[in-house]
Amino acid sequence: MAALPPRKCLLRAEGRGAETASNTRVAAGMKFAxxxxxxxxxxxxxxxxxxxxxxxxxxxxxxxxxxxxxxxxxxxxxxxxxxxxxxxxxxxxxxxxxxxxxxxxxxxxxxxxxxxxxxxxxxxxxxxxxxxxxxxxxxxxxxxxxxxxxxxxxxxxxxxxxxxxxxxxxGPYDETTCIDWTDDSRCFAVGSRDMSTWVFGAERWDNLIYYALGGHKDAIVACFFEASSLDLYTLSQDGALCVWQCDTLPEGLRLKAPTGWKADLLQREEEQEEEEGAESETTIRGKATPAAEEQQGKVKYSRVAKYFFNKEGDFNNLTAAAYHKKVHLLVTGFASGIFHLHELPEFNLIHSLSISDQRVASVAINSSGDWIAFGCSGLGQLLVWEWQSESYVLKQQGHFNSMVSLAYSPDGQYIVTGGDDGKVKVWNSLSGFCFVTFTEHSSGVTGVTFTTTGYVIVTSSMDGTVRAFDLHRYRNFRTFTSPRPTQFSCVAVDSSGEIVSAGAQDSFEVFIWSMQTGRLLDVLSGHEGPISGLCFNPMKSVLASASWDRTVHLWDMADSWRTTETLALTSDALAVTFRPDGAELAVATLNSQITFWDPENAVQTGSIEGRHDLKTGRKELDKITAKHSAKGKAFTTLCYSADGQSILAGGMSKFVCIYHVREQILRKKFEISCNLSLDAMEEFLNRRKMTEFGNLALIDQDAAEEGGVAIPLPSVKKGDMSSRHFKPEIRVTSLRFSPTGRCWAATTTEGLLIYSLDAQMLFDPFELDTSVTPVRIRAALRQRDFTRAILLAFRLNERKLLQETLEAVPWDEIEVISSSLPDLYVEKVLEFLASSFEVSHHLEFYLIWTQKLLMVHGQKLKSRVGTLLPAVQFLQKSIQRHLDDVSKLCDWNRYNLQYALAVSKQRGLKRPSEPLGSEEEAGASEDDDDDSLHLLGGGPGHADAPLA
Known part of the structure; x- marks a missing residue:
């Protein structure tokens, strides 16, 4: 019996070890949630x-x-x-x-x-x-x-x-196009392509079952009821507006008397009520017998007016319309990008404007009638127009063609994208809006990157230029060119921001320029195929260039641009990237492999076979399944995670994979789209479409056209833009992890997709055991043992409990508490502070925490700079956002105070009890008044406003 306790202890220890291992696995899985x-x-x-x-x-x-x-x-x-x-x-x-x-x-x-x-x-x-x-x-x-x-x-x-x-x-003989309801939900109108509009009763009305309206010579685009009325407006595609007047008010609609089994059921109910009393009999019979009412005629419509939008005679199809019933405002959009505002029923033109050169596909008006939204599907535009002030509330447009590349700013606040349309767009990652678009490139943009300062964007293009854009003044301040015209396929900037390099697609050379002077410093030759990727080592002045000639060259920027190493690959190189600490290099090749290299010793340290993870879908006209079509596909873009332990890979597939670098295993796979409107999405052949004559998609798609189906040429990815049927192919062109490590972005056929950690739904404890409970944490707080309470709270890792624990610490004790925290928990506190800055109002309190932690533990944190970098960048991003907001508010308050002081000083000079001595003094004081108002941005009309 004496041997039992040690055995129990052993079993308990084994159980705890298994529990810790499972916790570690769960934490690893949650890290990529x-x-x-x-x-x-x-x-x-x-x-x-x-x-x-x-x-x-x-x-x-x-x-x-x-x-x-x-x-x-x-x-x-x-x-x-x-x-x-x-x-x-x-x-x-x-x-x-x-x-x-x-x-x-x-x-x-x-x-x-x-x-x-x-x-x-x-x-x-x-x-x-x-x-x-x-x-x-x-x-x-x-x-x-x-x-x-x-x-x-x-x-x-x-x-x-x-x-x-x-x-x-x-009712209609052709396809229906539009719907509108009356205000009381009694009736609705339906427009059709057969040039007719049908009015239906939503209930079984006796005097209105349906009513058909003609009078148009083209398909109906929209129909609208007037407010609290059955009067109707109908608009057709040829730009005609018909006004229909109804002879019956909505209250004049009568319910139809029930027939058949409903009438029998009602009669039985009446008989039961008759037995109960005469009063109920009279009531029910009055309701059930509409024949006793005065019979009226059926509802009739008459056309009282017809107006035309195309008065000049030009043929311009009407494509979309919206009507606001309260303010009687009609908005119409046309195929030429013009829209009109009219007041009904008089058809008075309020104003007309051209917002695009493409067809207006959709129009909507908000509830107050002030804002009008327009959607143009041809250019992917969304506009919100305030018609009274004639100004834009929102003006956004995506890339016309597919996006090709993206880059995060060093603090993670901005994302820059380049597209095949030659545009460079900068997006705010918090608001999701594009705030500047650069259109200087005349051909497709192939690469974009930020400098380390975060205020300069460098882009390469097929037009033979590399351009640098300034985010302070929003201008192109440098343009780098080569001696001979060439097409640039990629671009990279070193960590100092002084050296710009770009790879050529046709001359197989790497060009090096100086950012300060804009001069060409050197041309690096040695590759025998197009340059597919460039990347600078973040810690050293070493440039890695990948090429289709199955090599990666490492160039030493400090030692006369010479080649230090050449890495021989088994297939064409498609992408290259350095680990954030510069100690490892990853290369994606055409045979679906990712190889890892030690750049110091030029030794391969590992490889990942990614063919089975790509899982590319078959195209609509392919005669093979997805499994066989994956043989020619590969990863085309790579990116290391912020801590360097994982790598993100994507390419000609709807899947994005995260691999563990050291273990060389697949950690997680993301399906970026399930949209079957895109090509290369399905995995298996659809046998129902296969006939003895071939694929039905080939036969039926454009059978009426003289040329038949336009089968795409080999290796043509974008399709024929003049074709009537165009299905873009799903693919991932670029991937980037945010510097904060909290999210990653991918440029795809659908747009710029952002994936972020969903921290709200996760329970991710750290070194959890049975002694860590919320009760013990709150007990430690009551005993004012703040250090122990913080350690227990971070082991449990519940956000609300963490917030409660940290905010319970008095501000004058923060320095003492932060100095007693172990180094392992300092990183966790910094991450929590960074996330709290985004949602909390206690700005000063959390700033004190941040300052004390960094001051006390600053020297120790330098040794772990690699692992701490994502947390520090996340912190910097959050604080920078608050700095921008608060600085604007402080500037506004400072200007208002200066303005108020200047106005009070002027009034002090012009006291009514002290008349001015001479005309010269009066002129001088008036001049001073004008200058001060001009300087402060005010005017005579605004002088009394702040003091009123």
Missing amino acids: YRFSNLLGTVYRCGNLNFTCDGNSVISPVGNRVTVFDLKNNKSNTLPLATRYNIKCVGLSPDGRLAIIVDEGGDALLVSLVCRSVLHHFHFKGAVHSVSFSPDGRKFVVTKGNIAQVYHAPGRKREFNAFVLDKTYF
Whole structure:
């Protein structure tokens, strides 16, 4: 019996060891719990725009996702959901809580905009053209083909079937195009391509079942009811507006008497009521017998006016329209990019403007009638126009062609992207908006990078120039060129920001320039194929250049530009990158491998076989499965994580892989898109499309055209832009980790995707055991044992408990507490402080914590600079954002105070009790008055405003 206790202890120790190991594995998995957080670079693709019910946000469909642009707080956010195909239409409930999102295949998602999640899936069994909720929110109409279906809208409570079909309405002979409801939800109108508009009763009205309106010579684009009326406006594609007047008010609609089994049921109820009493009999009979009422005629419409938008005779198709019933404002968009504002019913033109040279695809007006949103699918533009002040509230446009490259600024606040359209765009990673676009390049941009200061962007282009842009003055201040015209495929800047290098695609040379002078310093020759990638060592002046000639050259910038090493590869090199500490080099090659090298000794230290992880999809016209098509694919872009332990890889596939460098295993794989509207998405051949004559996609797609199907040429990735049917191919062109390590970004066919750590949903403890509980943490706080409470809280790692513990420390004891923290916990406290700066209002308190920690532990932290760099950069990003906001506020207050002092001084000089001595003195004081007002930016009209 005496031997049992040691055995128990042994078992307990083994259990604790297993628990620690499992905790370590869970922590490693949670470290890469990246989730899709935002979509930048694309603001509108197709579908209809909607304003939220408060009028402050625009809901825009972007491919198979939905982005909400908050115009009041200047932020954009993409909902964490995706449909299988591109979104065709979005219907918003009147209270703004629910949205129905329908894609091109007829699949619908019921989405809660409050909790940003999918509540229900539904399939409409056909392509849907439009969706519209009734104003009372009880029903919604869906038009597909030539029919309109009325469904009961989902309620607040949980339902097994959220979409219950109420009625199906037939009438139009061709496809339906638009819907509009009356204010009281009694009737709705449906426009069609057969040039007719149909008015249907949402209930079984006796005097209105349906009514067909003609009078147009082209397809109906939009129809609108007048406020509190059955009067109707219809607009057709040829630019005609018809005004229809109804002879009946909405209150004049009468319910139809029930027939059949409903009448029998009602009669039985009446008989039961007769037995109970005569009063109820009279009441029920009065309701059930409409024949006793005065019979009136059926509802009739008459056309009272017809107007034309194209008065000059030019043929300009009307493509979109919106009407605000309260202010009687009609907005129409045309194929030429022009829009008109008219006041109805008089058809008075308020103003007209050209906002684009492309077709206006969608128009929406907010609830107050002040802002108008326009979507142009040709250029991917989204504009919000304030028509009264004639100014833009929002003006955003993505890259016209696909994005090619991206780079994070050193503090992680900005992202720069370059596209095939020759534009360089800079995005704010917090707001999601593009705030500057450089258009100096005349051809596609192939590479972008930031200097270490974060205020200079260097780009390379196929137009033969490398340009440097200044983010202070937003100008191109340097243009680097080569002696002979050449196309640059990549660019890199050294850690000092003084040396700029670019690789040539046609001359196989690497060009070196000086940033200060703009002069060409040297031309490095030695490669025998196009240069595919350049990267500077972050710690030394060594440049690595990868080429299609199956080599990577290492050039010493400090020693007369000579080649120090040549790394021989087994296949063509496609991408090269250094680890953040410069001690390792990764190269992606054409045979789907990633090889790792020691740059000091030119020795290969490992390799990863990535062919099976790429999993490329087959194209629509391929006759092989995805498994065989993956043989020719490879990773084309690489990026090390902020701590250097993992590497991110992407290429000609819908997957992005994270590998562990030392173990050489796949840690996680992300599917960046599930959009079947893109090519190369499906994995297997669809046997239903295969016939004895070949693939149906080849036969049916353009069979009516004289030339038939345009089969793409080999290695043509972008497709023929003049083709009627164009499906872009899904691919990842560039990947970058944020310097903070909290997120990573990828430029893809869909746009700029941001994946970030979802810290809200994770429980990620550190060295947890049974003694660490919230009760013990709060007990330590009550005993004022703050150091122990902080250590226990960080081991449990619950955010609210951490905040409670840190904020319980008195500010004058912070220095003592921070000096007693172990080095291992200092990094965790710094990470928590960095994340708290983004959400907390206790700015000064957390700044004191940060200052004391860095002052006390500064010397010790220098030895762990590699692991601490992401946390410090995250901290710098958060503090810099607050510095920008607070400095603007302080400057504004300082100018206002100076202005108030100047005004009070002027009034002190001009006292009414002390008349001025002479005209010269009066003139001098007036001159001083004007100068001071001019200097402070005010004017005579504003002099009394601050003191009023």
